[in-house]
Amino acid sequence: MTATLDAPARDRVRPRRPLRTLSITDKIALAIMVGVPTLVQLLLVWLPALASIGLSFTRWNGIDLDRIEPAGLANYDYIVSLYPPFWPAVAHNVIWLLFLAGIATPLGLLLAVLLDGKLAGSRIYQSVFFVPVMISLALTGVIWQLFYQRDNGLLNNVLGTAGTPAAIDWFGDPDVNLLAAMVAATWRHAGYVMILYLAGLKGVDPALREAAAIDGANGWQTFFRVVFPAMRPINIIIVVITIIECLRAFDIVYVINRGTNGLELLGALVVQNLVGEGQVIGIGSALAVILLVVSLGPIIFYLTRAFGRED
Amino acid sequence: MATTARTIRPRWGTHLFLLTMSVMWLAPLLWAAYTALRPYGSTQRLGYFSVGGEYNLDNFARAWTQSGFLTYLTNSVIIVVPTVFFTLALSSMMAYAVTRVRWALSIPLLIAFTAGNLLPPQVLAAPLFAIFKNLRLPYWFSDSGSLLNTYISVIIVNLAFQVGFCTFVLANYMKALSPDLTEAALVDGAGVWRRYWSIVLPLCRPALAALATLEIIFIYNDFFWPLLFITSGDRLPVTTAIKNLQGQFFSDYNLLAAGALITLIPTLIVYLLLQRHFVAGLTLGSSKG
Numbered sequence: 198m199t200a201t202l203d204a205p206a207r208d209r210v211r212p213r214r215p216l217r218t219l220s221i222t223d224k225i226a227l228a229i230m231v232g233v234p235t236l237v238q239l240l241l242v243w244l245p246a247l248a249s250i251g252l253s254f255t256r257w258n259g260i261d262l263d264r265i266e267p268a269g270l271a272n273y274d275y276i277v278s279l280y281p282p283f284w285p286a287v288a289h290n291v292i293w294l295l296f297l298a299g300i301a302t303p304l305g306l307l308l309a310v311l312l313d314g315k316l317a318g319s320r321i322y323q324s325v326f327f328v329p330v331m332i333s334l335a336l337t338g339v340i341w342q343l344f345y346q347r348d349n350g351l352l353n354n355v356l357g358t359a360g361t362p363a364a365i366d367w368f369g370d371p372d373v374n375l376l377a378a379m380v381a382a383t384w385r386h387a388g389y390v391m392i393l394y395l396a397g398l399k400g401v402d403p404a405l406r407e408a409a410a411i412d413g414a415n416g417w418q419t420f421f422r423v424v425f426p427a428m429r430p431i432n433i434i435i436v437v438i439t440i441i442e443c444l445r446a447f448d449i450v451y452v453i454n455r456g457t458n459g460l461e462l463l464g465a466l467v468v469q470n471l472v473g474e475g476q477v478i479g480i481g482s483a484l485a486v487i488l489l490v491v492s493l494g495p496i497i498f499y500l501t502r503a504f505g506r507e508d
Numbered sequence: 509m510a511t512t513a514r515t516i517r518p519r520w521g522t523h524l525f526l527l528t529m530s531v532m533w534l535a536p537l538l539w540a541a542y543t544a545l546r547p548y549g550s551t552q553r554l555g556y557f558s559v560g561g562e563y564n565l566d567n568f569a570r571a572w573t574q575s576g577f578l579t580y581l582t583n584s585v586i587i588v589v590p591t592v593f594f595t596l597a598l599s600s601m602m603a604y605a606v607t608r609v610r611w612a613l614s615i616p617l618l619i620a621f622t623a624g625n626l627l628p629p630q631v632l633a634a635p636l637f638a639i640f641k642n643l644r645l646p647y648w649f650s651d652s653g654s655l656l657n658t659y660i661s662v663i664i665v666n667l668a669f670q671v672g673f674c675t676f677v678l679a680n681y682m683k684a685l686s687p688d689l690t691e692a693a694l695v696d697g698a699g700v701w702r703r704y705w706s707i708v709l710p711l712c713r714p715a716l717a718a719l720a721t722l723e724i725i726f727i728y729n730d731f732f733w734p735l736l737f738i739t740s741g742d743r744l745p746v747t748t749a750i751k752n753l754q755g756q757f758f759s760d761y762n763l764l765a766a767g768a769l770i771t772l773i774p775t776l777i778v779y780l781l782l783q784r785h786f787v788a789g790l791t792l793g794s795s796k797g
Contacts, residue, residue, distance in 0.1 A: 219609075223700040227609060230601035230704070234671050235617060237598065241636070241668035242624040248635035262642055308529070311522055318523075325530045328537065330790075331775040333729030333747045339754055339768045343543060343761055344536040346556075351539040354557035384533065389790075396791035437626075445628045448731045452751055467630040471637055472736065482634045489631045496626045503676075504619055 246489065252482035259471075259478045272483035280480070286461040289375055293382075293462065294443040301383035302439050305390025310420065312391070313398045327392060329385040338452030341381040342368055371459025378449055378460060386442065390435055397431035398424070433502050440495040444488060463488050544568065544765035551762060567766035575753055575763070577770050580746035584728055584774070586659050587745050591666045592723045596716055598667070599674035604704045606675075607682040608690065618679055625672035629732050636665060637736055652739070661737040662745075666727050674719050677792050681715040682708060715792060721782040722789030725775055746771050 219227070256268040276283050308326055312319045329337065344351050345367035352367065353359040367377040401424050409419040425432070447464035450456040456465025463484060470481030543556060550561025571577050602621065606614035640655035647653055655661045689711070690703045698706070709716075734748040741752055753767045779786055 220699065226699065226701040226704075227605050230605045230700075231617070234598040234602040234621075234675065237664070237668045238621055238624055238671060241665055242627065242632060242672070243620065245632040245635035245639070246627060249631055249633075252634055252638075259638060259641075262638075308526075311526060316519060316522065316526075322526050322530060325533050329533070331725055331729075331779050331786075332772060333731055335731035335747055336729075336750060336768055336771055339750055339764065340536050340540050342754070343540050343765055343768070346761065349551075349556035349761055351535060351557065359557065384536070388533075392787060392790055396787075441626060441628070445630075447630065451731075451735075452754065464628060464630050467633060468732075468736070471634055478634050478638065485628075485631045485634060488628050492626070492628055492631070496623055499626065500619055500623060503622065504615065 249482045249485045249489065252478055253486045255479050255482075257478045268479055272479045273487075276480065276483055276487070282457075282461040282466055283484075286463045286466050289461055290443060290446070290463050292375060293379060293446055294440065296379045297382070297386055297439050297443055301379075301386040302390050302435060304383065305387040306394050308387065308391040309394035309398060313395060323391070323395070326388040328388070330388040330392065332385065334382070334385065334446075334448035335452050337381055337385055338378075338449040341377070341384070342453065345377055368453045369458075374453070374459045378453060382446065382449055386439075389438075393431055393435060393438075394428070397428040400431075401427045430502075433499065437495050437499040441492065444492050540765040540768055543762055544769050546762060548760055548762045556761065567762045568770060571753075571763055571766045571770055575756070575767060576742060576749075577746065577767065579742055580744060580749040581770075581774070583659070583743055583749075584745035584747070587662050587666070587734075588724055588727045591663050591670070591727045592720055594663075594667050595670045595674055595723055596720060599671045600678050600709060600712065600716065601704065602671070602675045603678035603682050604708055607679050608703070608708070609700075618675065621672035622676040623672070625669060625676070629669065632665075633732075633736055640737060656737055657739045657743060658737075659743070662730075662733045665733050665737070666730060670723055670726065674723070677719060678712060678715055681712055681792075685711055714788070717782075718785045718789035718792050721778065721785040724778055725786065728775060728778075746774075 252265075253272055254268055254270070255265045256271070257265045308322075312322055316322075332340070342350075345353075347353060347364050347366040347369065348359050350359070350367070353364045358364045365373060368374050405423050405427055406419055409423045414422065445464055446462050447456070447468065450460040450462055450465050451468065454460055456462055456469065467481050467484045467488065470477050470484065543551070544567050545563045545565070547562050547564065547566055551558070554561050602617075605611075606618050637656075640661050643655050645654055650658045650660075652658065685708065690698075690707055693703050693707055728745070729747055730745075731747050731751075734745050735751070738744050738748070741749065744752070750767060750771050754764060
């Protein structure tokens with residue numbers, strides 16, 4: 198996004214109009230134009246984000262506002278040392294990230310590179326890989342559940358294990374369900390990455406490839422030494438998306454089994470502590486804050502690159 | 509040399525790989541479609557992995573009539589339309605104000621908006637839930653007496669989340685527009701609002717179309733906020749309601765498959781009608797999944 202739009206913009210933007218030269222009506226118009234979106238953003242995004250930090254240091258049943266008690270670091274202490282699903286969730290989030298970064302993202306890049314040339318039927322292939330991008334992760338979970346079913350699903354039937362003791366309950370068996378869920382997530386993620394890279398590849402100056410060819414570079418060398426580095430802005434976006442998607446991962450495991458039994462993820466643990474009978478707002482908030490702190494890394498990384506050269 | 513080699517070389521390996529991948533990619537969807545087309549009775553008799561028996565659309569009809577898909581899809585429309593409209597309205601105003609006026613806070617605000625969209629929604633969940641639950645509202649406005657279990661709760665949170673993203677994209681787009689366009693209007697005495705509404709906004713039409721398409725699909729696909737805020741099943745949008753169907757008809761995979769496909773159809777229609785805009789939107793701004 199910044200890639201395609203920022204670069205020419207920077208050269209063309211002239212000094213913008215200073216505020217003091219504006220008339221009263223203009224100032225009122227601007228106040229509304231800035232004020233309403235900013236208020237919405239402050240009240241519904243930043244205030245809750247800060248309140249999460251506050252609530253994470255309290256004990257509260259979520260019902261009576263006057264019964265919030267300070268708890269210090271007790272929630273964090275409990276999560277780290279006693280809360281059983283926490284460390285599995287951390288491990289699963291790391292595995293999720295490694296899987297997306299090591300398999301799903303490179304697969305999307307590979308598809309984009311293969312489909313970028315003058316390949317017959319490229320558009321048809323693109324559409325096929327792109328369909329899952331339009332499907333919500335929740336629905337992806339449902340569709341793959343039909344596919345993964347123990348006795349009635351396609352996979353076990355194709356493997357010939359359906360109806361036998363060897364049949365695997367892909368979403369139910371804690372030994373394999375994380376892998377099964379990550380494959381389903383890859384179904385969507387790879388298509389997404391493919392589309393972004395297809396756009397990125399179109400933006401690479403053909404002269405670069407020609408120059409590399411004249412210098413005697415082969416296809417692989419041209420790609421890894423010239424084309425891939427030239428797509429740096431897209432690469433940054435892909436890295437950020439991959440990490441953020443991993444931290445947000447929730448829908449698919451929640452649809453499968455609410456994020457339990459081998460599918461614990463930080464994003465799902467937050468929700469488990471907020472809804473349902475045992476509302477423990479402090480624990481849920483502390484988990485959310487842990488998620489927030491981890492997210493700040495990629496967010497800041499992205500922002501410094503997107504806004505780094507602004508005045 | 510390398511480029512000619514690339515085009516001349518027979519691509520059988522590439523095609524074989526892509527064909528294999530395509531089959532794997534389509535298999536879950538085709539399987540769902542095949543399951544949905546068969547009556548429950550046939551699959552009980554012959555097994556799900558079989559050929560034969562009847563094929564008809566009864567499961568779709570059952571999902572529509574018995575499982576309330578009409579209600580869920582209506583709920584989705586009630587949530588998606590205002591969210592997308594207000595998101596674009598507010599973000600285009602904000603983007604205009606931060607790109608066309610020199611002001612100390614414009615870049616920090618833009619950064620705050622962009623960062624807000626990148627936060628995991630879970631981070632905001634507990635306080636928003638508590639605020640919505642404890643906000644006393646008259647019963648004529650909300651039958652829960654609070655913002656919980658109202659469409660508005662989902663609409664405003666989605667709005668707030670998406671405004672950051674759309675502002676970022678539109679600001680980039682507006683920066684690329686030549687300042688000369690508004691200079692002329694300024695000389696003619698057009699105020700801020702007029703320059704925004706009559707000059708800049710029409711020029712942003714391609715970006716607005718792309719964002720609208722993208723946002724329709726994002727909001728329609730949102731699972732998280734309705735799950736958190738909407739407590740009565742008949743108010744859920746379809747993406748979140750599919751979870752209930754899954755529990756309700758635990759072993760009737762034919763009905764579940766039909767429900768999944770019904771849920772998918774609106775996104776497919778939007779995509780087919782607005783394909784160009786959708787892909788443009790994804791590549792215009794891509795920080796959101």
